[in-house]
Amino acid sequence: MQIAVTTPTGNVGRHVVAMLVRAGVRPRVLLREPGRLAPGLRREVDAVQVDQHDAEAVVAATNDVDAVFWVDPTPGGEDPLADHARATTAVVRAVAENRIGRVVFQSSVGAEKRQGAGEIDGLAQTEVALDGIGVDVTHLRCGYFFTNLELQLDALRAGCLQVILPLDQPMPWVAPRDIAEVAVTRLLSPDWSGRHVQAVHGPGDLTWREVAEILTEATGRRIGVERITDDAMRAQLGQAGLGDKAIEAIVGMSTGLREDFVPEQPRSVRTTTPTTLAAWAYERLRHRLGDVS
Incomplete structure (x- = not known):
């Protein structure tokens, strides 16, 4: 089986690649900068330099592929939804023209809304487009990544996270490595076909208050959390240099899921x-936040 993996140096993709290699598979990895691969890993994969927004390049890079793990790349332009649309065009063309048998797509909790959830709407577009070509596909509806906390190291060092969700609203939190394990299991399993939605919810739903308590215990540094207004968050993102469309795409991921949203798949076995947030934070955050006096 020839398996292609996109974003192979990303939070999930790097684990997918390593797991496939350990399973005896030589994956074809698609990335903009092959030099970012770990030297030891380069001998175990076939690396293809490609921009996932370039449909022609993606079609060429996935020739003779049997299955693909597809992740829409992180938007880098002024309009995140437009970037997702370009990535969607690329994967749909590649799957259709190369007759790729199955796709495992990294989506998100909230994509079932189809619209009104900010950047998650872009993932919903990809889901709908893949469904439309009749491919065997599993959409991984993932919870909130633990690794998103690594984007807030300054706030963690200052001892206070700022969010726009209600502090007592629970939501699923998940380790990227666990997502990779589900993805690889799906890629290698012959016992499914058709369209599937597979939620990946982590070990438990957590409120932001609970997250702050867990981080405090795991890192040894007192960390609090406060809720700020939507406009205050917009102002912060604007000061960071983001444009209006990018700001609304980020804010919408919270505002679109904070009222009357129920995931399509309930939590189950x-x-x-x-992987717990406490274990992940102890391993990944404690040393990065510095010594606690």
């Missing part, structure tokens, strides 16, 4: 994965 199928959707629950093992």
Whole structure:
């Protein structure tokens, strides 16, 4: 089986590649900068330099592929939804023209809304487009990544996270490595076909208050959390240099899921994965936040 993996140096993709290699598979990895691969890994994969927004390049890079793990690349332009649309065009053309048998797509909790959830709407577009070509596809509806906290190291060092969700609203939190495990299991399993939605919810739903308590215990540094207004968050993002469309795409991921949203898949043994936030934070954050006096 020839398996292609996109974003192979990303939070999930790097684990997918390593797991496939350990399973005896030589994956074809698609990335903009092959030099970013770890030297030891380069001998175990076939690396193809490609921009996932370039449909022609993606079609060429996935020739003779049997299955693909597809992740829409992180938007880098002024309009994130337009970037997602370009990535969607690329994967749909590649799957259709190369007759790729199956796709495992990294989506998100909230994509089932189809619209009104900011950047998640772009993932919903990809889901709909893949469904439309009749490919065997599993959409991984992932919870909130633990690794998103690594984007807030300054706030963690200052001891206070700022969010726009209600502090007592629970939501699924998940380790990227656990997502990769689900993805690889799907890629290698012959026992499914058709369209599937597989939620990946982590070990438990957490409120932001609970997250702050867990981080405090795991890192040894007192960390609090406060809710700020939507406009205050917009102002912060604007000061960071983001444009209006990018700001609304980010803010919408919270505002679109904070009222009357119920995930399509309830938590179950199928959707629950093992890695806890406490274990992940102890390993990944404690040393990065510095010594605590």
